[in-house]
Amino acid sequence: MPPLAVAVAADLAVAALNPSLDSWDQAPGGTSVELATLRALAGLAGLPDTATGTFTSGGTESNLTALLLARDALPRADLADGRLTVHCSAAAHFSVARSAAVLGLGPQAVIPVDTGPDGRMDPRVLDWSLNDARAEGRTPMCVVATAGTTDLGAIDPLPAVAAVARRYRVRLHVDAAYGGGALFSRRLAPLLDGLGLADTVGLDLHKLGWQPVAAGVLLVRDPQLLAPLEQRAAYLNPADDQDAGYTSLLGRSLRTTRRPDAFKVAVTLRTLGREGLGALVDRCHELARHAAARIAAEPRLELTAEPVLTTVLFRYLPRRGRADPVNAALRRRLLARGQAVVGRTDLGDGQVRLKLTLLNPYSTEADVDRLLELVLAAGAQEDQEPSS
Ligand SMILES: Cc1ncc(COP(=O)(O)O)c(C=O)c1O
Known part of the structure; x- marks a missing residue:
């Protein structure tokens, strides 16, 4: 993803000054900027005025920290081995399962909830899954919506998922690592309605924010x-200070020494504003729609689904033979020749799919x-000549 020049410049200043957020005296400015930036982002997400948070190294650390907070909020008696469950869609990012493993929740802790054909979590199945877990004497610890x-780019039905989580009194975490950027776009933000119901x-x-890594x-x-x-560490944050x-x-992060990554985000928001970032999101979404229309019109290509955000999945339909090895090989052929980097994935059905992740707003329809x-x-x- 191409980072924005203003964000790179701001990050360069951070690199030069090298402050760390583990104590006020090392980063008074960075501390204030992080808190103010979190407030701005929380407001955009529709969270209440009380909301705050922390910057992380990315979506993975955000998921890990969210699950840790959910686990450690439970009464001690509920923490018995192997009893806690995490309910997320079958299409949730692998870092949810990895986080559960890091937290020692046991291999059976993460219960995948079926998605519909659109890749969104089915709230009725979530309800059954929470009910089953309780009936088995287990303790649902967190619902993770994506x-x-x-x-x-599927967005789980957030209001319905939130209603189920509330009914079972279970913590709701929403992993909006990819889709959260849609909040900047007035056109796409309604897709995230209900985000503000999350814990x-x-x-x-x-x-979708065009920041240099890290910006979680x-x-x-x-x-x-x-x-x-x-x-509390006497040498960092004495209580009377x-x-x-x-x-x-x-006391907000798993890390001790921490760069003020909020600074580049704050500078970006000040420079481009929500409208400016929203225009970049819209542009990438338009490119994805253009790609989808072009794929749908091409007899030798098969579009998997209309794009929700900025990813487009498709396959090449070979004249003979199985599509999977041909798609895998054509992608490697493009890589080997240095012609193009096309992504590859499968949706759990084992079929090789090609993937465009359109995150460069300066790309054109012609590209x-x-x-x-x-x-x-x-x-x-x-x-004509299959690769061996
Ligand atoms: C939905 C989702 N969650 C989490 C992550 C992990 O984010 P990171 O690579 O910044 O740790 C990704 C990365 O692609 C993602 O798409």
Whole structure:
């Protein structure tokens, strides 16, 4: 993803000054900027005025921290081995399962909830899955909804999922690492209605936010939710300093030394504003729609689904033989020749799909057309002389 020049410039200043957010005295400015930026992002997400959070290294750390907060909010008696469950869609990012493993929740902890054909979590299945877990004597610890799955960009039905989580009194985390950027776009933001009902929200502005890595965020609807991370270190955040208004962010993060990644985000928001970032999001969405229309009109290509955000999944339809090895090989052919980098994935059905992740707002429709021509040409070559 191409980072914005203003964000790179701001990050350069951070690199030069090298402050760290683990104590107020090392980063008074960075501390204030992080808190103000979190407020702005929480407002955009529709969270209440009480909301705050922390910057993270990305979507993975946001998910890990959210699950840790959910686990450590439970009464001790519920923490018995193997009893806690996490309910997320089958299309949730793998970092949810990895986080559960890191937290020692056991291999059976993550219960995948079926998605519909559109890749969105089915709230009725979520309801059954929570009910079953309780009936088996287990303790649902967290529901993780995804706002923008990595492949299809599918956004779980947030209001319905929130209603189910509320009914079972279970913590709701929304992984909006990819889709959260749609909040900047007035056209796409309604897709995220209900985000403000979450207890915690993960964002990742190195995706649809064009920030240099790292630019992850974890928002919490109430500062109390951060209590499990509270940390007192005499050499960093003595209580009387804190009481005197020298705020420390030490007790908000799994990390100790931490760059003020909020600074580049704040500078970007000040420079481009929501409208400016929204225009970039809209532009990428338009490119995705253009690619989808072009694919749908091409007999040798098969569009998997209309794009929700900025990813487009498709396949080349070979003249003979199985599509999977041909698609895998044509992609490698493009890579080997240095012609194009086309993504590859499968949706759990084992079928090889090609993937465009359109995150460069300065790409043009002509660039997309040229890319698809290269795919068609590589596919035709595979038809004639299959790679071994
Ligand atoms: C939905 C989702 N969640 C989490 C992540 C992980 O984010 P990161 O790579 O910044 O840790 C990704 C990355 O693609 C993602 O798409």
